[in-house]
Amino acid sequence: MTTLTMSLPPARGRAGLKGALGSEWTKILSVRSTIWSIVAMAGIAIGLNALINYFAIVRDWDRNPPDVQAAIQQNALEYIFSGPMSIAQFGVAVIGVLAISSEYATGMIRSTLQSQPRRGVVLAAKVLALGALMLVVGPVLTFGGFLVGKSIIADQVSISLSDEGVLRVVAGAGLYLTVLALFCLALGTLIRHTAGGLASVLGLILLISNLTGLLPGTWGKYVNAYMPTNAGSQILERYAIPNAALSPWQGLGVFAAETAVLLLAAWYLLRRRDV
Amino acid sequence: MIEATGLTKRYGDKLAVDNISFTIKPGQVTGFLGPNGAGKSTTMRMILGLDAPTAGRVTIDGRHFAELANPMREVGALLDAKAIHGGRSAYNHLWCLAQTNNLPRRRVDEVIDLVGLRTVARKRSKGFSLGMGQRLGIAAALLGDPKILMFDEPVNGLDPEGILWIRNLMKNLSAEGRTVFVSSHLMSEMENTADHLIVIGRGRIMADCTVSAFIEANSDLAVRVRTPEGVRLHQLAVARGARVRPGGDQTLHISGLGLDAIGDLAFDNGVRLHELAPMQASLEAAFMELTRDSIEFEAIAPTRTETR
Numbered sequence: 001m002t003t004l005t006m007s008l009p010p011a012r013g014r015a016g017l018k019g020a021l022g023s024e025w026t027k028i029l030s031v032r033s034t035i036w037s038i039v040a041m042a043g044i045a046i047g048l049n050a051l052i053n054y055f056a057i058v059r060d061w062d063r064n065p066p067d068v069q070a071a072i073q074q075n076a077l078e079y080i081f082s083g084p085m086s087i088a089q090f091g092v093a094v095i096g097v098l099a100i101s102s103e104y105a106t107g108m109i110r111s112t113l114q115s116q117p118r119r120g121v122v123l124a125a126k127v128l129a130l131g132a133l134m135l136v137v138g139p140v141l142t143f144g145g146f147l148v149g150k151s152i153i154a155d156q157v158s159i160s161l162s163d164e165g166v167l168r169v170v171a172g173a174g175l176y177l178t179v180l181a182l183f184c185l186a187l188g189t190l191i192r193h194t195a196g197g198l199a200s201v202l203g204l205i206l207l208i209s210n211l212t213g214l215l216p217g218t219w220g221k222y223v224n225a226y227m228p229t230n231a232g233s234q235i236l237e238r239y240a241i242p243n244a245a246l247s248p249w250q251g252l253g254v255f256a257a258e259t260a261v262l263l264l265a266a267w268y269l270l271r272r273r274d275v
Numbered sequence: 276m277i278e279a280t281g282l283t284k285r286y287g288d289k290l291a292v293d294n295i296s297f298t299i300k301p302g303q304v305t306g307f308l309g310p311n312g313a314g315k316s317t318t319m320r321m322i323l324g325l326d327a328p329t330a331g332r333v334t335i336d337g338r339h340f341a342e343l344a345n346p347m348r349e350v351g352a353l354l355d356a357k358a359i360h361g362g363r364s365a366y367n368h369l370w371c372l373a374q375t376n377n378l379p380r381r382r383v384d385e386v387i388d389l390v391g392l393r394t395v396a397r398k399r400s401k402g403f404s405l406g407m408g409q410r411l412g413i414a415a416a417l418l419g420d421p422k423i424l425m426f427d428e429p430v431n432g433l434d435p436e437g438i439l440w441i442r443n444l445m446k447n448l449s450a451e452g453r454t455v456f457v458s459s460h461l462m463s464e465m466e467n468t469a470d471h472l473i474v475i476g477r478g479r480i481m482a483d484c485t486v487s488a489f490i491e492a493n494s495d496l497a498v499r500v501r502t503p504e505g506v507r508l509h510q511l512a513v514a515r516g517a518r519v520r521p522g523g524d525q526t527l528h529i530s531g532l533g534l535d536a537i538g539d540l541a542f543d544n545g546v547r548l549h550e551l552a553p554m555q556a557s558l559e560a561a562f563m564e565l566t567r568d569s570i571e572f573e574a575i576a577p578t579r580t581e582t583r
Contacts, residue, residue, distance in 0.1 A: 008378065008382055008420045009379070010377075011344065011345045011348055011376075011377070012377070013344075013377070014344040015344065015345045015346065015347070015375055015376045015377065017408060018377075019374050019375045019376060019377045020374075020375050022374040022375075023371045023372070023374040023375045025371055025546070026371045026374060027360075027363070027371050030363050030364070030371070031360060031362040032504060033362065102360060102362075103295045103360070104500055106357070106358075106359060106360045106361060107357050107358040107359065108358060108359060108360040108440075110325055110354060110355065110358040111358045111359065111368075111372060111415060112372075113323075113325060113374075114323055114325070114347075114350075114352055114354075115346060115347050115375040115376060116346070116375040116376075117323070117324045117340050117341040117343075117346055118341055138353065163356040180319055197278075224476065272327075274320070274325065274326040274327060275325050275326075
């Protein structure tokens, strides 16, 4: 065996956020699950979206009575965008939860924390790497989905980014997906299991957030509106809802604040727990 | 130098490590020996800050692990060869770790060559054999060219070639002046590699000494004698204060009297000897002796129910 002391230059500075960030960026892009989740999201947000638009709007357009045509015109953005986007968010949930739960599932977390034992730095790096990835992937998906959908229905319905509320929905959807990814990262850090983390996210989005809609009275309305994904997805509403508890941007802000609180809890427990 | 003082770890009502103190000196191989469940891995995890001690503290050159400026340059550890994301290639795994301590990319290539994983470096580690996984873990430990290396049961499940490779690696690492701390439940492994021993049983330190001192203190150094006049020699030796056990086939095991003294005794009294040899007391036997009462999951003899 040859000697180990080779070309390693002396250390400069301290292992910190910059190195951890590079590490997390490599991690997230060097496993297939990330790539597959992004491909699946693109398939849904752009591909399936186009297909649905064709069948729902284009094919039977001439057979629809004028009032139906007017309704479609009115809700065109809903048709081409909001529906598929609410499905694509599950791909984001997978990426977010797996960003940390896969480390617990495989034992990689112990290697990670040996190389960087300052756990707050590790979590911060994960937040930044995942956030950066989603800030690129999110808008590519949302603007891509919108533009493809728009061109498919162009002969029947005209809709443009400059129409009232459209740009806010399309750009806001990218931000919503980014916050959602971080929300799922926090949840994955707290729960530490892939299946448990995904089940919690899906349970929250599909079940609990709908059930709170059944709560009676004013407080019920507020509880429902402040449920994390309910609040966040306000940004996907093109038209103002009368008497809504939260405006679109308020809703996204509430979701971001709730995510920040959840990340703080994740940070606190990550620092305290044995791995 | 690793220093532990009053280190204690409790999981629920189970005391895994019970108020242990030790010092691991640089430049030698220190073996950390104990039966399964004795607290070896827990102790190593506390050194690395993965588990927080319930009480006491452990430092590396006076500092807690999390305070080290560049941990990978100070301590390299292989605790568990499975601490790897199987979907990531060996190269990317190492590159992920290297970046955290600002190590250059070419260092990844160097350690890959060093452990002999070049041909599979771009393959996903999911398909690696145990031996390859172990090599990858060692590559990760060596990335930062650390002063201290820790290996937890490194030869477990390896084939003879792999075992030899790890033994030589540990010897070379300590010859380069590094501190090597290696755990095992196999005494024979320590005999081959360690200079110093820390023996742990049920979370407590049972011995902290050199390997030879450990053997000496914990086993009778005996001499094997083969003679047709066993009865006479037996009486003569006992008269000199030695302990004698018959070994069968005309042999006696004599302890408490040196090799030369027994030879002289026989010569002086005209006792014919056919064999006179030292018995190498094995570390294994000494270890068994010492930890007999501290094995956590000892097989329990079935309870006798006597009816009369």
